[in-house]
Amino acid sequence: MTDSPVLITGGAGFIGSNLVDALLARGVAVRVLDNLSTGKQGNLPRNPRLELIVGDVADPGCVRKAVRGCRAVVHLAAVASVQASVNDPVGTHKSNLIGTLNLCEAMREAGVHRVVYASSAAVYGNNGEGESIGEDTPKAPLTPYAADKLASEHYLDFYRRQHGLEPVIFRFFNVYGPRQDPSSPYSGVISIFTERARQGLPITVFGDGEQTRDFIYIGDLVDVLVRALMAGQVESGAMNVGLNRATTLNQLLVIIQDLLGGLPSVEYQPARSGDIRHSRADNSRLLARYPLSEPTGMREGLAKLMDLS
Ligand code: NAD
Ligand code: UD1
Structure with a gap:
């Protein structure tokens, strides 16, 4: 295993800091890029194999610096609140979509391929009414948050086809x-x-x-994220992450x-x-690829x- 770090954008937040712990425990070096808007330095352990860059994914120069020398990326940085995006569509767009584009460009320039992306069940809007939602369910983003997540998926797929990026697109349901x-x-x-x-x-x-x-416990989610990072090959298309x-x-x-x-x-x-x-997630695609033993x-x-x- 090389010693180059995995970059976790938004790594000082809830999901990110739990992932940081899991990767460090496996001996993987980690670099975090976070603007500490909702994340906290106190969420991160003191560890010589962990580097924190305080900066914004909306700043292309900062993202370029963070990506350089990394082996893979987990892109979690975003304003995670759906309501915040309703109140401030332009402000949240900078983090939630421009941030993704900056990252794609920086990865292309640096020749980094693997990126695990935190999309959301929000892309389905209310189309799952009463049923479990499969990935092919028509998308109906109802909020700026959901629109930015769906657009980010499309940009990542463009960079996959055009520039050889290896995006793993997960649509998280509700994590706690x-x-x-x-x-x-x-x-x-x-x-x-x-x-x-x-x-x-x-x-x-x-x-x-x-x-x-469809609530999923953080430990189960982190397990899936680590496996996706380490997987030899990844398929195109998005995958629901929930428990059905x-x-x-x-x-x-x-x-x-x-x-x-x-x-x-x-x-x-x-x-x-x-x-x-x-x-509620139809999680059959997830279970076929990353079985959850006992969620x-x-x-x-x-x-x-x-x-x-
Ligand atoms: P969180 O708010 O704890 O984490 C987000 C992190 O990103 C924070 O540390 C924040 O400081 C950082 N951040 C925000 N904007 C940034 C920017 N412009 N530049 C750099 N850093 C920035 O939220 P979370 O629940 O850990 O969410 C992580 C990711 O997972 C988000 O992309 C969110 O949309 C997605 N997601 C979360 C859930 C859930 O249920 N928690 C479900 C679906 C998707
Ligand atoms: C959550 C995530 C979002 C993710 C989505 C995926 C957060 C903050 N939001 O959005 O990032 O993309 O899941 O499915 O992590 N509620 C109350 N009282 C409260 C707070 C909330 O009744 O005090 C209600 C809300 O109105 C909503 C439900 O609880 O009906 C869930 O709300 P919330 O936890 O904010 O999650 P989502 O909007 O589903």
């Missing part, structure tokens, strides 16, 4: 686990609910709580209540605009997250 930052109202719902439940603060559900999500299990927010609250032995008050407010109603169940994952296991 330690280090998911609960501090913004637009943070991932599990991080907000568990944090507020533990502090005894009121919980807000947007809508009737019967919307569903739907959980309503109301069910989620019942499990949290069970685990903590109580729950603060829960208030129901109108649904957020652009919010997706049902989301973490909701109860077990929530217990781990809240340090109760």
Whole structure:
């Protein structure tokens, strides 16, 4: 194995920092490029095999510097909040699409081929209503966030055909686990609910709580990411990353209540605009390529997250 690092853009964030730990544990050197907008230096361990570049993927010079000498890239840097993109389409576009293009260009120049990309179930919009969503389901990006993720997929595919890039495009469903930052109202719902439940603060559900999500524990996701990085060959086309299990927010609250032995008050407010109603992955393509031996169940994952296991 060469000693050149794997570059993780957005590596100081929730998913990125968990991936950093997994790669360092396998003896892989890591370079992180992160503007620390939602990520934190404190998420990263002190390790001589880890280098942090504080910078923006929207800055081509900075991306060029970060890519130079790397063996592969995992591109996670983005504004992950769907609602933030609704509020600020231009600002989020710089990170979520221009960042991807800058990365493609820098990789082409540097002759780096493998890139694992964090796309999203959001590209399907509401087309999965009630069914599990296969990759060929028509796309219906409802928000600037989803539009930028889908456009990024297309650009990566262009660079694959034109310049020999090896993109692995994963459409993550809803990921949860330690280090998911609960501090913004637009943070991932599990991080907000568990944090507020533990502090005894009121919980807000947007809508009737019967919307569903396919939640995957961070450890299971990281396992897939590492395997995709190390795989000899990769196929074109995107792959869903989810468990094909739907959980309503109301069910989620019942499990949290069970685990903590109580729950603060829960208030129901109108649904957020652009919010997706049902989301569940058909994960057969994923399982054929990267089998998940025993994915973490909701109860077990929530217990781990809240340090109760
Ligand atoms: P996160 O906010 O914790 O991580 C994103 C990281 O990117 C942060 O460290 C942030 O500081 C950094 N970043 C943002 N804009 C940047 C920029 N312009 N330049 C450099 N760094 C920048 O969120 P996360 O949940 O870890 O998400 C990681 C990736 O996975 C994102 O691309 C997100 O869209 C995608 N994704 C996440 C989920 C999920 O459920 N968490 C689901 C689907 C896709
Ligand atoms: C999440 C990810 C997004 C990813 C997508 C893939 C985050 C912040 N967002 O978006 O990056 O691309 O999954 O499927 O990680 N809700 C409440 N109360 C709250 C917070 C949220 O009721 O306090 C509701 C929301 O209105 C929504 C559901 O919970 O109906 C899930 O919201 P959220 O965790 O923000 O995830 P997604 O919008 O699905």
